Every structure is written in C-alpha cells, then in structure tokens.
Amino acid sequence: MAANGTGLPMARKPLAKIVTEDKQGNGMCHDDSAKGIKAQTIDELHSLQKKRSAPTTPLEGNQGAFASLPDDERRRQQLQSISASLASLTRGAGPKVVRGDPAAKSSQAVEHVAHRHHHHVEAPTISVSDDSSLKFTHVLYNLSPAELYEQAIKYEKGSFITSSGALATLSGAKTGRSPRDKRVVMDDTTQNELWWGRGSPNIEMDEHTFLVNRERAVDYLNSLDKVFVNDQFLNWDPQNRIKVRIVSARAYHSLFMHNMCIRPTDEELENFGTPDFTIYNAGQFPCNRYTHYMTSSTSTDLNLARKEMVILGTQYAGEMKKGLFSVMHYLMPKRQILSLHSGCNMGIDGDVALFFGLSGTGKTTLSTDHNRYLIGDDEHCWSDYGVSNIEGGCYAKCIDLSREKEPDIWNAIKFGTVLENVVFDEHTREVEYGDKSVTENTRAAYPIEYIPNAKLPCIGPHPKNVILLACDAFGVLPPVSKLNLAQTMYHFISGYTALVAGTEDGIKEPTATFSACFGAAFIMLHPTKYAAMLAEKMQKHGATGWLVNTGWSGGSYGSGNRIKLAYTRRIIDAIHSGSLLNATYEKTDVFGLEIPTEIEGVPSEILRPENTWGDKKAYKNTLLKLGGLFKNNFETFTNYKIGKDTMLTQEILAAGPNF
Numbered sequence: 272m273a274a275n276g277t278g279l280p281m282a283r284k285p286l287a288k289i290v291t292e293d294k295q296g297n298g299m300c301h302d303d304s305a306k307g308i309k310a311q312t313i314d315e316l317h318s319l320q321k322k323r324s325a326p327t328t329p330l331e332g333n334q335g336a337f338a339s340l341p342d343d344e345r346r347r348q349q350l351q352s353i354s355a356s357l358a359s360l361t362r363g364a365g366p367k368v369v370r371g372d373p374a375a376k377s378s379q380a381v382e383h384v385a386h387r388h389h390h391h392v393e394a395p396t397i398s399v400s401d402d403s404s405l406k407f408t409h410v411l412y413n414l415s416p417a418e419l420y421e422q423a424i425k426y427e428k429g430s431f432i433t434s435s436g437a438l439a440t441l442s443g444a445k446t447g448r449s450p451r452d453k454r455v456v457m458d459d460t461t462q463n464e465l466w467w468g469r470g471s472p473n474i475e476m477d478e479h480t481f482l483v484n485r486e487r488a489v490d491y492l493n494s495l496d497k498v499f500v501n502d503q504f505l506n507w508d509p510q511n512r513i514k515v516r517i518v519s520a521r522a523y524h525s526l527f528m529h530n531m532c533i534r535p536t537d538e539e540l541e542n543f544g545t546p547d548f549t550i551y552n553a554g555q556f557p558c559n560r561y562t563h564y565m566t567s568s569t570s571t572d573l574n575l576a577r578k579e580m581v582i583l584g585t586q587y588a589g590e591m592k593k594g595l596f597s598v599m600h601y602l603m604p605k606r607q608i609l610s611l612h613s614g615c616n617m618g619i620d621g622d623v624a625l626f627f628g629l630s631g632t633g634k635t636t637l638s639t640d641h642n643r644y645l646i647g648d649d650e651h652c653w654s655d656y657g658v659s660n661i662e663g664g665c666y667a668k669c670i671d672l673s674r675e676k677e678p679d680i681w682n683a684i685k686f687g688t689v690l691e692n693v694v695f696d697e698h699t700r701e702v703e704y705g706d707k708s709v710t711e712n713t714r715a716a717y718p719i720e721y722i723p724n725a726k727l728p729c730i731g732p733h734p735k736n737v738i739l740l741a742c743d744a745f746g747v748l749p750p751v752s753k754l755n756l757a758q759t760m761y762h763f764i765s766g767y768t769a770l771v772a773g774t775e776d777g778i779k780e781p782t783a784t785f786s787a788c789f790g791a792a793f794i795m796l797h798p799t800k801y802a803a804m805l806a807e808k809m810q811k812h813g814a815t816g817w818l819v820n821t822g823w824s825g826g827s828y829g830s831g832n833r834i835k836l837a838y839t840r841r842i843i844d845a846i847h848s849g850s851l852l853n854a855t856y857e858k859t860d861v862f863g864l865e866i867p868t869e870i871e872g873v874p875s876e877i878l879r880p881e882n883t884w885g886d887k888k889a890y891k892n893t894l895l896k897l898g899g900l901f902k903n904n905f906e907t908f909t910n911y912k913i914g915k916d917t918m919l920t921q922e923i924l925a926a927g928p929n930f
C-alpha cells in the first residue's frame with residue numbers, strides 16, 4: 272500500500288501545484304502530483320479506480336478493527352447458504368465457495384467457506400474423497416448491471432453493447448420456451464393437487480429422476496470457474512413476497528433475472544436468509560437422454576416439495592421467469608390469491624385494468640400506456656386487497672419495434688436492458704428491429720422503472736376492467752365486445768388466440784391455439800380453480816369483462832390486415848374511460864357477442880367484422896369454422912363444475928358459440 276495506508280492524515284505537507292503558462296491546454300505539464308497518488312504500480316493505480324461498496328460487490332478483505340462481528344457472521348452464513356445450495360446430494364458436502372471473480376488479482380482478498388455439510392451442519396473432519404471437493408467455486412453474488420455487462424462482454428460470445436446502451440446477447444439454439452420439455456415431480460401431494468393429463472402442461476417426472484437432473488446441473492455448475500447467484504424477491508405484495516435464488520452460469524442470465532425479479536435493497540439482502548425457491552440454471556449443459564422421462568436434451572424440471580427448479584439444455588432466459596410464474600400459480604391459490612397471466616395498469620383516478628392474453632397478443636404493448644401507470648406487463652396476483660405485480664421488470668417483444676408506435680418501450684432499451692437475439696449493425700451497433708435472422712421472438716428485458724410512468728411499488732386496487740386479448744388471425748372476432756360474467760369465464764377458460772405459424776414460409780392458414788386461463792403452460796391446478804376465483808373476484812368487485820381482437824380484420828391472415836395498433840389503443844381508451852360501457856350495442860351471430868356501434872377515433876365499419884370482408888360467404892364459413900374449434904376445445908371442460916355455483920357452470924357452458 273502507498274504511504275497513507277495507516278488511515279491517518281498524511282504527515283508530509285503536499286507540494287504546491289506547479290502552474291503552467293499554457294492556457295490552451297496543449298502543454299504537457301498538467302502536473303497533479305501534488306495530490307500524491309496512493310499507488311506505486313499500475314495495478315495499484317487501477318485498484319483505486321473502483322471505490323469499494325458493500326454488500327453488492329463484497330470483494331474486499333475488510334477485516335479491520337471496525338468490521339463488526341455480526342456483519343462477518345452474516346456474510347459467513349450467506350456464503351454457507353450458497354454452499355448449501357450448490358451441494359451435491361450424493362457426496363454430502365457443499366463446495367468450497369469463494370466470493371469474487373476468479374480472474375481478479377490476488378490483491379483482492381476473497382472470503383472462503385470451507386466444506387460445509389448440506390443443511391448447514393458443521394463438518395468436524397472431512398476426508399477428501401473426490402476431486403471436485405478440492406476445487407473452489409467462485410460466486411458472483413448479486414452483481415450490478417455494470418459488472419454483469421463486463422462479465423458478459425469478456426466471457427460470453429455474442430455479447431455486445433448496442434448504440435442505445437443495451438446488452439445484446441444470444442440465447443443459443445433455443446430462442447423460445449420449450450413447453451414439451453417441462454417436467455413436474457409427481458409425489459403423493461402433487462398427484463392430488465395438480466392438473467395432470469390431457470391439456471395439462473404438467474408432464475410427470477419422479478423424485479429420483481429430478482435428483483438425477485439436479486445432480487447433473489449442480490455438478491456442471493460446480494465444474495465451472497464461477498457461478499452467478501441472484502437473491503431476489505417475487506411479488507410486490509409484502510405479505511406474500513417470495514424469496515428466490517437463481518444460480519446460473521451466464522452473466523446474461525444473472526442480468527436478466529436482476530431486471531425481471533424484484534431487486535432487494537442492501538438491507539433486505541443482508542437479511543435475506545434461506546430462499547423460498549431456488550433455480551439451478553445449467554442451460555448450456557444438456558440433460559442425458561438415457562435418463563427416464565427425457566425425450567430431448569432439454570429439460571426444465573419443477574420440484575414443488577424441494578422448492579427447486581432445474582434447467583438443462585436451454586439458455587432461453589424466459590424459462591426462468593415463467594418457471595417461477597408456475598411456482599406462483601401453485602403457491603398463491605393456496606393463500607386464496609389468484610395468480611394471473613396478465614398485464615396491468617392504472618389510470619390517474621385509480622381505475623385498474625387487467626390484460627390477459629397469450630404470447631404476442633398485446634399484454635406488454637397495451638399495458639405500457641403513456642397515459643396510465645404501469646403496474647406490470649405479464650404476471651400479477653389478485654388478493655383480497657387488490658393487485659400486485661409478481662415481477663420487477665418487463666419482457667417486451669421487439670420484432671418491428673418502432674420509436675413512433677411504442678416510444679416507452681423504445682426508450683426503455685438502454686443501459687441495463689438485456690436485448691435477446693436481435694440483429695444490429697456491426698459498426699454503429701444500431702439495432703435492426705425488423706430483422707428476423709436469429710428469431711422472430713426477439714426480446715428486451717428491462718427493470719420496470721425504465722418505463723417513466725411505472726407505478727412503484729407495483730400494486731393497485733381491485734380491477735375495474737378485465738380485458739381478454741386474442742390475436743385472431745382468422746379475422747372474424749370483433750375488434751371489441753363487452754362480455755357478461757359467463758362469457759368472460761367461457762373465454763378465459765378457452766384462452767384463444769390464432770397467430771400465424773411461420774410468416775416466412777408462405778403459410779396462409781392461421782392455427783388456433785387454446786390455452787386455458789390464457790396461460791395453460793404455466794398453471795398448476797385445474798383451470799376451473801382459477802376461473803372460479805376470477806368469477807368470484809370479478810363479481811365481488813364489479814369488474815367488467817371485454818374481449819379485444821388485436822389480430823386480423825377484413826379477412827383472414829393473407830387477405831385481411833392486422834388491426835392498427837392506434838385503433839386498438841382508442842378501443843382500450845374507451846374501455847378505461849368508461850365511455851364504452853354506456854355505448855349502444857348489438858349482438859353478433861354464432862358467438863353471441865355484444866359489439867358497440869361506435870367508438871371515438873375508430874372507423875365504425877370495422878367494429879362489425881362482416882362489414883370488412885368483401886366475400887361474405889367466406890366470412891360466414893370462417894366464423895363457423897372458428898366456432899367449431901371453440902366447441903371442440905371446450906369439450907374437455909364440460910364435465911367440470913366451476914366454483915360452488917352449479918348455475919354459473921351451466922351459464923358458462925351456454926356462453927360459447929351457438930349454431
């Protein structure tokens with residue numbers, strides 16, 4: 272250390288600064304030596320550049336006289352907890368965990384935890400029986416976005432800073448979720464509690480196979496020089512907050528979760544304790560196909576009893592966010608709280624709207640509204656006290672993103688934002704949002720406060736409007752319809768959308784997707800459980816249901832056009848303001864939907880779909896075709912009672928298409 276390593280003021284008086292005569296600044300003699308640089312080598316000089324801060328970057332050996340014991344003890348326990356998380360279940364002991372970057376110079380003292388037995392049992396003597404227990408695992412704990420940028424750029428191929436400051440990354444071979452590779456441990460409890468079988472997203476796996484995959488993931492993570500650990504929260508409702516730990520191998524994954532989960536304050540982090548749920552993301556490493564239940568090299572495994580999720584063979588970051596969402600779909604209903612795959616925003620008068628819809632239907636786009644407060648774009652809870660966002664960030668699609676149409680999302684793509692799978696100019700680093708070379712599912716993940724009118728904390732009163740979004744590529748659903756409660760339930764359970772499969776390959780036929788509760792991939796209980804809760808809450812709080820088609824008009828995909836975002840926004844405005852509630856309505860054939868005759872700012876002729884079709888016969892046929900698809904899909908639900916009220920069940924069954 273330099274002369275002043277004692278912490279006392281320098282005894283020697285600094286020399287007077289030498290004043291040079293050059294006022295242009297082109298002289299070579301701007302001598303600052305008077306300040307007495309506290310470094311004798313370049314390395315030491317560089318070490319001065321970084322001011323130390325605790326606890327987000329706790330690399331220092333701050334074991335001086337002033338370091339209080341409880342802090343030390345807390346830190347030791349934190350490392351011990353991470354070691355326990357990373358412990359092999361077959362070898363008993365957790366790895367030696369070291370805090371800090373393995374590439375850091377030895378001048379940076381690191382904190383160690385030697386072997387600790389799983390579940391925090393002290394090991395008196397340890398006989399070293401395998402090589403992995405001789406190795407240190409470096410832990411990069413809750414790094415800041417800047418630190419994660421550096422890690423990504425240094426070590427992860429395909430990481431670049433874009434012209435707006437976002438971190439562009441590649442998710443590898445998987446650029447979307449892999450629902451068919453999702454497995455859920457079936458045990459005595461979950462066998463009875465969860466939704467299994469036809470239509471269910473929960474494909475069974477046994478406890479033993481889970482442990483095989485868990486061990487595979489943990490061994491992979493421990494074989495690395497370093498792992499990233501995020502300790503964060505889910506759910507802005509303080510009474511129902513869940514502590515999550517994400518162990519991952521990539522800075523990209525750590526930054527993604529930093530943005531998407533709720534970020535703890537320093538105090539909250541110090542008192543974090545044991546997580547309620549842990550994700551082991553070993554996405555670069557495949558699962559072993561010889562393992563029972565494995566049908567590909569990708570596996571995302573949920574174990575509710577162990578409160579753990581294992582990811583193998585996919586680096587798509589959305590798996591982590593949606594995996595945790597599944598967990599919330601299990602935990603929250605147990606507390607009589609409804610979990611919702613919806614966006615949510617609030618007007619200046621406190622009117623809250625929910626936006627349900629499958630991927631690509633407009634939850635993120637329409638909940639991000641410059642005239643309203645954003646509560647969240649994708650995952651919420653509805654309790655007896657109102658709504659709360661589960662997450663701390665948004666995950667926007669950015670294909671064809673434009674500054675003009677979506678200024679708030681555009682401006683959120685800046686330093687700190689993860690930009691997945693986008694294409695950019697190699698020199699200017701300007702992103703080309705129209706380019707689908709890597710995937711059509713390009714994404715931006717940013718902290719919610721990057722949206723200027725985010726509502727912090729992300730909570731609000733009971734919803735006034737429940738908007739069901741469907742992107743109908745058949746072009747027969749009206750741009751907006753007002754729903755009664757039974758219709759709302761019918762469409763909620765159906766969870767319809769029809770996107771166009773591959774826009775590139777000349778595919779003309781839209782394919783209908785039905786996904787119960789607008790999120791069948793994430794629900795854990797039978798859809799009727801969530802539907803009953805939604806009906807009860809909507810009734811109790813007097814919420815109105817709406818069906819909004821954000822898809823085609825004037826014909827199916829290929830002949831018609833997608834409804835202009837500007838029109839959809841006017842429709843949504845009219846819902847929020849209450850003006851649409853008092854409009855004049857007429858009923859449609861087949862679906863029996865109530866459609867308004869006029870809305871300010873929207874051409875009246877588009878409100879009734881058949882007006883926009885040139886070929887009326889084709890319209891009728893397409894309408895009947897879609898009606899038939901709805902009927903077929905709903906057959907699986909006809910034997911279920913929805914809630915306590917048999918009347919409601921009958922009404923819901925009758926609220927579908929009639930022809």
Ligand SMILES: Nc1ncnc2c1ncn2[C@@H]1O[C@H](COP(=O)(O)OP(=O)(O)O)[C@@H](O)[C@H]1O
Pocket residue numbers: 628629630631632633634635636637648666667668669670821822833834835836837839
């Ligand atoms: N009329 C419309 N309403 C909503 N979104 C539209 C409309 N027309 C085009 N879009 C585009 O559709 C996409 C909707 O995606 P997004 O809001 O991310 O859906 P989700 O959050 O439900 O997955 C966006 O890219 C948006 O620009």
Ligand SMILES: C=C(OP(=O)(O)O)C(=O)O
Pocket residue numbers: 448589593629630631634635649666668
């Ligand atoms: C991240 C996702 O959400 P959404 O497309 O609904 O925004 C997803 O479904 O993978």
Ligand SMILES: [Ca+2]
Pocket residue numbers: 612629630649
């Ligand atoms: Ca979604």
Ligand SMILES: [Mn+2]
Pocket residue numbers: 631634635648649666667668
């Ligand atoms: Mn979204």
